[in-house]
Amino acid sequence: MKVAELESKEVSGEISDIVNDFSIQVATVNGSGSQSSNNVLMKSIFHMGIPVSGKNLFPSNIAGLPTWFTIRASRAGFVARKKEIDVLVAMNGQTANEDVMQLDPDRVVVYEEKLRLAELRDDLVYYPVPFNDLAQEIVEDSRLRRLVANMVYVGSVAEILSIPLTKVEEAIEDWFSTKKRAVELNIEAARLGAKYVRGNLIKKDPFRLEPMDRTNGKIIIDGNSASALGSFFAGVSVMTWYPITPSSSLAEKLIEVLNRYRIDPETGEASFAIVQAEDELAALGVALGAGWAGARSMTATSGPGISLMAEFAGFGYFAEIPCVIFDVQRIGPSTGLPTRTSQGDILSLYFLSHGDTKHIVLIPGDMKECFEMGYQAFDLAERFQQPVIVATDLDLGMNNWMADPFNYPETPLDRGKVLTAEELERIGEFARYKDLEGDGIPYRTLPNTENPLAAYFTRGSGHDEKAAYSERPDDYQKQMDRLLQKLETAKQHIPQPIVRTVEGVTRGIIAYGSSHPAVEESLIQLRNEYAIEFHYLRIRALPFTAPLEAFLGSCQRVYVVEQNRDGQMADLLRMEFAEQAGKIRKIRHYDGLPIDARFITDQVVEQELTKKNDEEQS
Amino acid sequence: MTEVEKRKVKTNRIGLSMVDYKGAPSTLCAGCGHDAVSSQIVKAFYEMGVDPYRVVKMSGIGCSSKTPAYFLGKSHGFNSVHGRMPSVATGAVVANRKLICIGVSGDGDTASIGLGQFCHMLRRNIPMVYVLENNGVYGLTKGQFSATADMGARLKGGSINELPPIDMCKLAIEMGCSYVGRSFAADPKQVVSLLKGALSHRGTAVLDILSPCVTFNDHEASTKSYRWGKEHEELLHSIDFVPHFDQLPETEYDEGESRDVELHDGSWLRLRKVGKDYDPTSNAQAFKMLRETREAHEFLTGLIYIDEGAEGFIERLKLVKEPLATLPEQVIKPGPEILEELMKEMM
Numbered sequence: 001m002k003v004a005e006l007e008s009k010e011v012s013g014e015i016s017d018i019v020n021d022f023s024i025q026v027a028t029v030n031g032s033g034s035q036s037s038n039n040v041l042m043k044s045i046f047h048m049g050i051p052v053s054g055k056n057l058f059p060s061n062i063a064g065l066p067t068w069f070t071i072r073a074s075r076a077g078f079v080a081r082k083k084e085i086d087v088l089v090a091m092n093g094q095t096a097n098e099d100v101m102q103l104d105p106d107r108v109v110v111y112e113e114k115l116r117l118a119e120l121r122d123d124l125v126y127y128p129v130p131f132n133d134l135a136q137e138i139v140e141d142s143r144l145r146r147l148v149a150n151m152v153y154v155g156s157v158a159e160i161l162s163i164p165l166t167k168v169e170e171a172i173e174d175w176f177s178t179k180k181r182a183v184e185l186n187i188e189a190a191r192l193g194a195k196y197v198r199g200n201l202i203k204k205d206p207f208r209l210e211p212m213d214r215t216n217g218k219i220i221i222d223g224n225s226a227s228a229l230g231s232f233f234a235g236v237s238v239m240t241w242y243p244i245t246p247s248s249s250l251a252e253k254l255i256e257v258l259n260r261y262r263i264d265p266e267t268g269e270a271s272f273a274i275v276q277a278e279d280e281l282a283a284l285g286v287a288l289g290a291g292w293a294g295a296r297s298m299t300a301t302s303g304p305g306i307s308l309m310a311e312f313a314g315f316g317y318f319a320e321i322p323c324v325i326f327d328v329q330r331i332g333p334s335t336g337l338p339t340r341t342s343q344g345d346i347l348s349l350y351f352l353s354h355g356d357t358k359h360i361v362l363i364p365g366d367m368k369e370c371f372e373m374g375y376q377a378f379d380l381a382e383r384f385q386q387p388v389i390v391a392t393d394l395d396l397g398m399n400n401w402m403a404d405p406f407n408y409p410e411t412p413l414d415r416g417k418v419l420t421a422e423e424l425e426r427i428g429e430f431a432r433y434k435d436l437e438g439d440g441i442p443y444r445t446l447p448n449t450e451n452p453l454a455a456y457f458t459r460g461s462g463h464d465e466k467a468a469y470s471e472r473p474d475d476y477q478k479q480m481d482r483l484l485q486k487l488e489t490a491k492q493h494i495p496q497p498i499v500r501t502v503e504g505v506t507r508g509i510i511a512y513g514s515s516h517p518a519v520e521e522s523l524i525q526l527r528n529e530y531a532i533e534f535h536y537l538r539i540r541a542l543p544f545t546a547p548l549e550a551f552l553g554s555c556q557r558v559y560v561v562e563q564n565r566d567g568q569m570a571d572l573l574r575m576e577f578a579e580q581a582g583k584i585r586k587i588r589h590y591d592g593l594p595i596d597a598r599f600i601t602d603q604v605v606e607q608e609l610t611k612k613n614d615e616e617q618s
Numbered sequence: 619m620t621e622v623e624k625r626k627v628k629t630n631r632i633g634l635s636m637v638d639y640k641g642a643p644s645t646l647c648a649g650c651g652h653d654a655v656s657s658q659i660v661k662a663f664y665e666m667g668v669d670p671y672r673v674v675k676m677s678g679i680g681c682s683s684k685t686p687a688y689f690l691g692k693s694h695g696f697n698s699v700h701g702r703m704p705s706v707a708t709g710a711v712v713a714n715r716k717l718i719c720i721g722v723s724g725d726g727d728t729a730s731i732g733l734g735q736f737c738h739m740l741r742r743n744i745p746m747v748y749v750l751e752n753n754g755v756y757g758l759t760k761g762q763f764s765a766t767a768d769m770g771a772r773l774k775g776g777s778i779n780e781l782p783p784i785d786m787c788k789l790a791i792e793m794g795c796s797y798v799g800r801s802f803a804a805d806p807k808q809v810v811s812l813l814k815g816a817l818s819h820r821g822t823a824v825l826d827i828l829s830p831c832v833t834f835n836d837h838e839a840s841t842k843s844y845r846w847g848k849e850h851e852e853l854l855h856s857i858d859f860v861p862h863f864d865q866l867p868e869t870e871y872d873e874g875e876s877r878d879v880e881l882h883d884g885s886w887l888r889l890r891k892v893g894k895d896y897d898p899t900s901n902a903q904a905f906k907m908l909r910e911t912r913e914a915h916e917f918l919t920g921l922i923y924i925d926e927g928a929e930g931f932i933e934r935l936k937l938v939k940e941p942l943a944t945l946p947e948q949v950i951k952p953g954p955e956i957l958e959e960l961m962k963e964m965m
Contacts, residue, residue, distance in 0.1 A: 220965075233951060236950075262950075281702060282704075282735055285704075286705045286712070290709035290942075290943075293941075293943050294944060405961040408958075413950075448671055449671060450671045455693050457687055457694075457696075
């Protein structure tokens with residue numbers, strides 16, 4: 001008899017089922033193979049047709065420290081983090097007690113029997129399972145047993161939550177694919193876990209999964225993979241990097257697909273180059289050298305790397321050299337929390353380097369945009385001849401998100417204003433830094449262009465229109481003004497903010513990047529629970545553009561939701577739209593964990609009440 | 619120019635005159651060693667008949683790094699940030715394997731701020747000629763010691779250098795450099811031969827050239843002055859360069875008196891013995907010689923080390939023959955069927 005059936009017979013009608021709307025947290029030890037089992041559990045739910053997301057909270061450590069993986073099933077399709085845990089799978093003795101004590105009442109604990117967690121509280125539902133003993137039944141080797149024990153939990157949880165075992169088996173086959181022995185062993189382990197629950201435990205909790213049809217044709221992907229694919233379809237040919245969490249998997253995914261598709265099977269020759277540099281300075285140096293010579297080039301890094309790249313970023317801006325920099329933000333300052341998420345680089349990125357420097361920064365808010373902006377960044381870099389930064393973060397980059405499959409970028413690559421030898425011959429003159437079309441964008445030539453007019457001298461020092469060294473005040477100012485004009489032109493080509501307005505509403509919310517899913521969910525909470533509605537604008541790029549200014553103008557009060565301590569985007573808005581500064585209020589989330597909807601809702605409500613009190617008192 | 623006058627102008631094998639290899643007038647101090655080196659760069663590229671369009675001139679920051687503006691005006695130049703020229707050069711030659719790359723740097727740019735990138739360039743064996751114009755002093759900031767200044771060296775103002783110098787040739791060999799030469803800006807014949815040899819070499823070729831700073835480090839007590847160089851220079855060998863497009867003359871020398879080294883492009887270096895025996899293909903001999911001359915305060919110049927078998931970075935990357943920079947869209951942008959395949963794997 002299945003637990004679900006048991007439940008219908010034995011549980012009284014006072015508990016109503018909670019179906020397809022709860023979160024599961026698996027607490028394991030880093031390096032114990034839990035990634036496979038966590039992924040299999042998530043994919044099983046996904047293959048039931050239920051919208052799902054997976055977030056990995058992991059330590060900066062190779063093996064031994066605690067790690068938590070949270071799976072959120074949401075029939076409404078919410079993919080942001082849900083702070084409250086409904087089903088805890090406690091596999092790690094180091095954290096089990098604390099994990100249990102943090103649960104809300106009536107939640108579920110599935111745990112390794114030996115941990116004896118049921119003694120801690122009497123207001124939870126406990127399912128003790130002897131995972132290790134069960135694993136011992138199928139493997140003797142102790143190291144392998146630990147890995148298999150994790151798949152036993154998947155089987156047990158599947159049984160408790162009504163996930164069909166066939167879905168688990170499919171997911172195991174997908175995950176281990178060609179490793180036949182691993183597939184067999186893990187399927188056996190999952191079956192064993194399920195069987196134990198069927199034979200020994202009685203379902204006492206309301207959490208249940210039911211098949212739906214909301215994931216048909218969808219994919220599960222992480223933002224780093226999406227950005228890597230964007231770069232891949234943009235035709236990136238030189239990728240240079242220095243390993244740093246949480247950006248390494250972006251570089252590694254790109255290497256994987258380049259090796260797979262861009263090596264000639266006959267000659268073994270590669271139409272791309274990967275350079276793992278000695279540090280991030282060199283990484284950007286190589287990318288700029290390659291961009292200057294005409295190849296589509298990129299690097300991927302995180303905060304500390306961005307700090308090191310500052311000098312070269314300014315060089316790229318002033319000497320006007322295309323390349324793409326991915327910053328997968330982690331929490332700073334300094335080393336910060338290397339495995340925790342943040343939006344703390346916004347101001348650094350926009351102004352990266354000394355002197356008057358302003359960069360184009362693209363800010364994806366979901367998987368589709370990680371892909372599309374990953375692609376678009378290369379067009380913009382070559383069109384505007386400057387480094388273009390794509391700012392994601394650890395939450396987008398390394399966590400698992402459900403998304404629609406990406407659309408193939410049909411538009412041809414925009415290689416920008418590059419003059420060939422024939423064109424130079426026809427025109428009869430060339431001035432590297434001269435604005436011929438009033439858009440601030442000059443023409444460039446590539447080395448190895450066979451025309452006596454082609455050569456010019458690239459430098460980070462002051463130069464005139466012909467790229468000759470110049471300290472003349474008028475030359476310097478003219479170049480700086482042209483760079484500003486170029487940024488002005490860029491405003492028409494960068495991704496515009498996405499604006500959603502509500503009739504008769506005077507308040508707005510502004511957010512960007514990975515805060516977006518939580519804001520979407522919070523807007524529904526605010527409407528349903530507090531009957532407050534907001535306009536919503538999501539920033540997708542810097543510099544700011546006209547729709548943003550109009551949005552600020554149309555609101556009496558605007559909350560800027562972001563994941564850093566200082567409210568960096570709010571400050572930037574106050575700086576650039578000083579006359580609107582008084583309207584801007586900050587909502588700042590900065591504990592290193594992904595922002596969640598409830599936090600935003602509580603903050604907005606609290607600030608709304610304070611504001612209301614202030615108004616009443618004055 | 620009339621037709622008659624035109625015919626008078628001497629040209630090289632690709633029909634260009636020496637003038638075609640010149641750059642803008644130098645803004646360095648009169649008598650600067652760097653200008654002498656620039657002249658030999660012009661001469662070497664002219665005599666080798668290198669197509670200027672294929673050349674990229676790279677540099678970092680400092681007096682030496684300004685010089686690429688003063689030679690090969692028809693070539694693209696890249697004056698990068700301080701100490702980081704190797705990374706930019708790496709990107710450029712990887713993006714376009716047809717480029718002929720020459721980098722000019724100084725002792726501050728290479729031995730201090732750029733030491734890391736210098737080492738990693740050598741470790742990768744990036745195809746480029748790397749000219750280190752070594753004067754032991756920071757010129758543009760008005761005369762501070764650099765990391766190649768000799769211990770006990772004195773500046774004009776009287777300050778004494780109390781740290782040992784970094785021997786850039788020794789370091790280069792240690793890092794796997796496959797062409798290492800030491801020379802003197804006041805020895806143009808040797809400089810030009812070493813430059814031509816470097817141009818015929820496949821990986822990184824480092825030339826550490828004593829290039830005196832006439833303003834800050836050419837005084838009586840200096841160990842990086844013209845006078846010191848002239849008084850101390852001893853040749854490891856005399857060097858004749860025979861380009862690949864010329865016939866290697868029959869040797870007229872006795873066994874052991876001359877050694878011919880074939881370079882990657884088919885050119886030859888003929889090294890004629892002047893004093894002691896020296897084998898530039900032995901890095902053990904190179905290290906020994908460098909240590910002994912350092913201890914004896916000698917200044918031995920010539921081809922210190924060469925390994926024509928070393929694999930270059932481009933070969934190691936197994937790149938396609940055409941430059942990555944100009945690959946057409948259909949080669950670099952994968953088709954929709956590939957996206958579809960990748961998406962299916964994520965469902």
